[in-house]
Every structure is written in structure tokens, then in C-alpha cells.
Amino acid sequence: MLDLRVHFLEADGSLAPWREQILADVQSTAERVGGSVSAADGATPVDVIVERRPGETIPELGLSGACYRRGLVTVTLDPDNLNFDTNLARGELRRTLTHELHHSFRHATCGYGFRLGEVLVTEGLADAFDAEINGGDGNPWNHAIAAEDWLGVIEQAELELWADAYNHSTWFFGRNSPGNQLPRWAGYSIGYHLVKTYLAANPDARPSQMTGTPAPEVIGQAWARLKARITAAA
Known part of the structure; x- marks a missing residue:
């Protein structure tokens, strides 16, 4: 305990x-x-x-x-x-x-992250960990992007994944600025579905054992799969 x-x-x-x-x-x-x-x-x-x-x-x-x-x-x-x-x-x-x-x-391991890609994985893992421990399929903020908006949002995220700076309030809380309009909780939704895609491709993986898993590993295995699924549904 x-x-x-x-x-x-x-x-x-x-x-x-x-x-x-x-x-x-x-x-x-x-x-x-x-x-x-x-x-x-x-x-x-x-x-x-x-x-x-x-x-x-x-x-x-x-x-x-x-x-x-x-x-x-x-x-x-x-x-x-x-x-x-x-x-x-x-x-x-x-x-x-x-x-x-x-x-x-x-x-205590790789840290919360400073780039958008790192933080998407950190937040996605935390919400997937909640689902592992407490059940269910995430929270409202994990399903906050309308189907018709997904492709545009993930393409915008892809452009910013490894940039040296990103707007956390915009990506995760929907506090938008002119010319940068994102759904509220967009980052939480992307992160959760990204991690779910990784877990589907790695059936033995568990969020409880991934506290030190580097973000590039998750993104490297799951981003293209998630984007392909979104593109096919668009």
C-alpha cells in the first residue's frame, strides 16, 4: 500500500x-x-x-x-x-x-515534459492509469473532440509535437488566442487516445508499469496508427 x-x-x-x-x-x-x-x-x-x-x-x-x-x-x-x-x-x-x-x-523518471508531445503522453498515461485502476473508458476530457474536428486538431498537434514551446492553456484547457482555436481539453483527448492506441499495439503493456516510458516511444509506435484511423474516418 x-x-x-x-x-x-x-x-x-x-x-x-x-x-x-x-x-x-x-x-x-x-x-x-x-x-x-x-x-x-x-x-x-x-x-x-x-x-x-x-x-x-x-x-x-x-x-x-x-x-x-x-x-x-x-x-x-x-x-x-x-x-x-x-x-x-x-x-x-x-x-x-x-x-x-x-x-x-x-x-521521478522522465518528468512531466516540456514539449507538447511529451505532455500529451504524460497526460494520456495518467488518464489511462485511472482507467486501469478504477475502470471505465476515461473522462469527459478524454472524449472532447468532435468527430469532424479530429483530423484538423491532430494535424495541428503534429506540427507542434517537438517544438521548444507550446501553449499549455490552449491545448489542454481551451483558453484560445486569436488564430489559435482548439476545443477545450483537446490535449487530454489526443493524449488518451494516443496511449490507448499504443496499448492496443502492445497488449502486455500497462500504464501502471509505464511511469518511466519515454514519450518518443509511445509517439513512435502510436501516432501514425492513430492518425491513420482518424483520416480513414474523416
Whole structure:
């Protein structure tokens, strides 16, 4: 079982009414993830900050997550959001924590990434890891590109894959600038389907064992396959 050390930040409001559920979800995630990842990934403790920040989460969920280094994951909750209670009850905190823990493990190996191609793989692996641990076929942000838009979006991504700079907010959150219009969550959708394509071509591969898999390996084996499928469907 993973050693997850929970710290509640409640200056912006108490989380007492949900604390029992939160701790149960963290415990469950520690057991599920700890039983799936390598001994090396599971050996280091992770601090888990659980904070309350009104209006600072994914609106559809009432919660969100972040991970910027190996030993620290942040989960942000907004109980004032009308969607929060329903999503907490159906396990969205577990899914969010699972996703962010994959980032944590990856920070200890090849890192989150600085180029679009690297980050597409990192985010795709984290969402595929969530599906491996918690079931289902991804989240709304993994299926956010309309069928008629896929080819144009993936062709634009292909031009930027290995550029020294990319606009993260545009690619992943849909915060567009003039002349650069992308669907909200485009990067998450590309990354998830890219990793799924890789997994289909490598049946023995598991996201839980791919925390150190370099992005060029995934892109090298899966990009052309994914693009060919999209082109055929266009």
C-alpha cells in the first residue's frame, strides 16, 4: 500500500462534513494503486494536500488535482459547487488522485515534459492509469473532440509535437488566442487516445508499469496508427 500522508488546508472553509469520505477514498486509492505499481514507484511517501477553494475547480466536477513534483499531490475541492456531492459519492476524488499519482511517479523518471508531445503522453498515461485502476473508458476530457474536428486538431498537434514551446492553456484547457482555436481539453483527448492506441499495439503493456516510458516511444509506435484511423474516418 502506498504511504499517502494527508494534509487538510481549510482556511477557505471547513471540510469536516466530508473528511470521513475523503480519508476513505485516499485509503482505497493507496491500496489499489500500491498493489499495481512497481516497488520503486511505491517506495516513496507522497504528501496529499486536500484544500478547499471556491470556484477553483473543474466546474463539472467541483474538484480538481495537480502534481508538480514527486512527493506532493494537491486535490482541490469546492463543496459549494452544485456538482460536488454527486461526484464525490461516485468516486471522482479517487479518480483524480489516481491520475495525479501517476504524474508523481513520472516526475521521478522522465518528468512531466516540456514539449507538447511529451505532455500529451504524460497526460494520456495518467488518464489511462485511472482507467486501469478504477475502470471505465476515461473522462469527459478524454472524449472532447468532435468527430469532424479530429483530423484538423491532430494535424495541428503534429506540427507542434517537438517544438521548444507550446501553449499549455490552449491545448489542454481551451483558453484560445486569436488564430489559435482548439476545443477545450483537446490535449487530454489526443493524449488518451494516443496511449490507448499504443496499448492496443502492445497488449502486455500497462500504464501502471509505464511511469518511466519515454514519450518518443509511445509517439513512435502510436501516432501514425492513430492518425491513420482518424483520416480513414474523416
